[in-house]
Amino acid sequence: MSHAIKRILDGNAVASRIKEQLAPRIAKLAERGVTPCLATILVGDDPSSATYVRMKGNACKRLGIKSIRVDLPASTTTEELIDAIGQLNEDKAVHGILLQHPVPHHIDERAAFEAIAIEKDVDGVTTLGFAQNAFGYADYPSCTPAAIMAILAHYELPVRGRHAVVIGRSPILGKPVSAMLLNADATVTTCHSRTENLADLVRLADIVIAAVGKPNFVQGGWIKPGAVVLDAGYNPGNVGDVDYEACLAKASAITPVPAGVGPVTIATLLKHTVDAAEKFGA
Amino acid sequence: MSHAIKRILDGNAVASRIKEQLAPRIAKLAERGVTPCLATILVGDDPSSATYVRMKGNACKRLGIKSIRVDLPASTTTEELIDAIGQLNEDKAVHGILLQHPVPHHIDERAAFEAIAIEKDVDGVTTLGFAQNAFGYADYPSCTPAAIMAILAHYELPVRGRHAVVIGRSPILGKPVSAMLLNADATVTTCHSRTENLADLVRLADIVIAAVGKPNFVQGGWIKPGAVVLDAGYNPGNVGDVDYEACLAKASAITPVPAGVGPVTIATLLKHTVDAAEKFGA
Numbered sequence: 001m002s003h004a005i006k007r008i009l010d011g012n013a014v015a016s017r018i019k020e021q022l023a024p025r026i027a028k029l030a031e032r033g034v035t036p037c038l039a040t041i042l043v044g045d046d047p048s049s050a051t052y053v054r055m056k057g058n059a060c061k062r063l064g065i066k067s068i069r070v071d072l073p074a075s076t077t078t079e080e081l082i083d084a085i086g087q088l089n090e091d092k093a094v095h096g097i098l099l100q101h102p103v104p105h106h107i108d109e110r111a112a113f114e115a116i117a118i119e120k121d122v123d124g125v126t127t128l129g130f131a132q133n134a135f136g137y138a139d140y141p142s143c144t145p146a147a148i149m150a151i152l153a154h155y156e157l158p159v160r161g162r163h164a165v166v167i168g169r170s171p172i173l174g175k176p177v178s179a180m181l182l183n184a185d186a187t188v189t190t191c192h193s194r195t196e197n198l199a200d201l202v203r204l205a206d207i208v209i210a211a212v213g214k215p216n217f218v219q220g221g222w223i224k225p226g227a228v229v230l231d232a233g234y235n236p237g238n239v240g241d242v243d244y245e246a247c248l249a250k251a252s253a254i255t256p257v258p259a260g261v262g263p264v265t266i267a268t269l270l271k272h273t274v275d276a277a278e279k280f281g282a
Numbered sequence: 283m284s285h286a287i288k289r290i291l292d293g294n295a296v297a298s299r300i301k302e303q304l305a306p307r308i309a310k311l312a313e314r315g316v317t318p319c320l321a322t323i324l325v326g327d328d329p330s331s332a333t334y335v336r337m338k339g340n341a342c343k344r345l346g347i348k349s350i351r352v353d354l355p356a357s358t359t360t361e362e363l364i365d366a367i368g369q370l371n372e373d374k375a376v377h378g379i380l381l382q383h384p385v386p387h388h389i390d391e392r393a394a395f396e397a398i399a400i401e402k403d404v405d406g407v408t409t410l411g412f413a414q415n416a417f418g419y420a421d422y423p424s425c426t427p428a429a430i431m432a433i434l435a436h437y438e439l440p441v442r443g444r445h446a447v448v449i450g451r452s453p454i455l456g457k458p459v460s461a462m463l464l465n466a467d468a469t470v471t472t473c474h475s476r477t478e479n480l481a482d483l484v485r486l487a488d489i490v491i492a493a494v495g496k497p498n499f500v501q502g503g504w505i506k507p508g509a510v511v512l513d514a515g516y517n518p519g520n521v522g523d524v525d526y527e528a529c530l531a532k533a534s535a536i537t538p539v540p541a542g543v544g545p546v547t548i549a550t551l552l553k554h555t556v557d558a559a560e561k562f563g564a
Binding site: 127128130131132135160161162163169175178179187188189190191192194195196197201204 | 392409410412413414416417442443444445451453457460461464467469470471472473474476477478483486
């Protein structure tokens with residue numbers, strides 16, 4: 001029986017480290033008269049989305065980043081949303097633009113994402129931003145995938161040559177995190193709703209990324225002893241995609257929910273906004 | 283012992299079918315006074331590249347597609363190459379642009395690829411073209427990955443839910459074919475030079491894509507009985523990436539080299555050129 005110490009990967013610690021490194025950069029920008037500014041667009045009144053947006057706004061405030069919030073009614077059309085994005089693209093005081101996902105079903109979300117100017121796409125949602133990331137030279141990789149890579153790096157968990165199994169293939173999570181792990185020299189298997197024998201595949205993984213959007217989906221019996229488990233899920237009630245206690249029993253390291261990937265995602269968003277302000281700040 | 287018939291996947295047959303479907307479209311364009319035109323740029327005097335370019339030119343000619351060949355010396359700079367691409371971008375009579383890979387080492391190939399206008403990127407080499415493909419809505423996916431998908435479709439080999447193992451992660455082959463297989467609902471594992479236990483992973487595959495660029499690299503002992511093997515290799519001397527006889531003994535279906543993926547790649551390039559001429563032909 002192994003007596004290895006279980007490592008709970010502390011997202012708050014990783015986020016704090018990222019924010020500490022931002023503080024002097026923000027001070028330096030202030031000397032030049034530049035305040036980094038993130039504009040967040042929220043369409044409709046989904047309560048969880050409103051919570052995330054508020055959390056992001058508070059995180060900006062605490063760090064001295066300006067946040068602008070654009071609230072649009074649920075009845076907003078794709079064209080109206082694209083117009084609103086266009087105005088933020090034009091606004092020189094805005095360095096980053098975040099369109100809170102998901103938008104109401106009648107809106108063409110992909111078209112709206114594409115309307116974000118690449119130099120303000122701090123959440124890495126545009127098609128071009130995705131591909132730059134897949135080719136390993138993006139300025140702003142999608143924030144949740146980048147947060148997952150930051151946690152692995154912070155805890156010096158090896159990636160090169162390891163087999164990573166990603167459960168999920170969304171354009172803002174499963175696909176970009178698969179690309180980033182591949183670029184970091186992992187062997188990457190991307191699974192999804194059509195995957196057969198999912199449990200058997202996950203059992204092969206040295207690194208498991210849960211990005212499926214189903215509460216407590218990943219079972220303890222799927223985890224190879226000693227694997228690293230990262231839970232990018234954010235289901236209602238602060239529940240992850242991983243059956244935490246069961247997976248904790250098998251894993252060598254695991255992220256909890258809350259206080260795992262979530263806070264690092266927000267810190268990454270702030271970092272990208274500061275990056276953008278340094279590059280394009282007037 | 284299994285008596286299943288081995289299927290040799292005939293690339294010439296698939297290519298012929300694609301070209302047959304192009305003939306009436308080219309005739310219709312002619313009525314409008316439009317001749318589809320592919321411009322190919324060859325830098326330096328690599329003999330295999332010269333052969334590929336000649337084969338593509340001949341294939342165009344036989345079908346009534348105009349081909350322009352731009353030969354540049356090995357000493358061409360990145361800037362000069364980009365200038366040459368810019369001229370072809372401006373030329374309304376040119377519908378598709380192909381930069382023959384590889385270019386000499388001193389040239390920034392990625393920068394040159396990016397200089398190709400997206401609407402003329404019939405080989406799917408731009409970053410934006412790659413991402414559109416990864417998101418499932420590209421006009422012109424990279425030709426070799428598209429050829430692999432065309433062979434699977436032609437022979438009605440099932441992809442959904444199957445486990446595909448791709449060996450290779452280049453931006454024009456391994457990465458886009460992984461994306462296309464994923465979008466076709468395969469579970470996809472992408473392997474590469476840093477992969478540990480490669481043979482064990484390939485043994486899991488229902489579909490094996492060899493895109494590694496090493497002659498006879500994939501061994502018969504790596505193939506699960508009944509797997510489908512597609513060889514995208516094109517090594518000197520017309521040798522594939524797969525040890526053909528050994529893998530043939532295990533596979534249910536396999537592409538030979540030559541007369542496998544190669545001719546379908548060329549037919550796909552012609553198809554994309556005709557697509558572009560229909561869209562943008564004056």
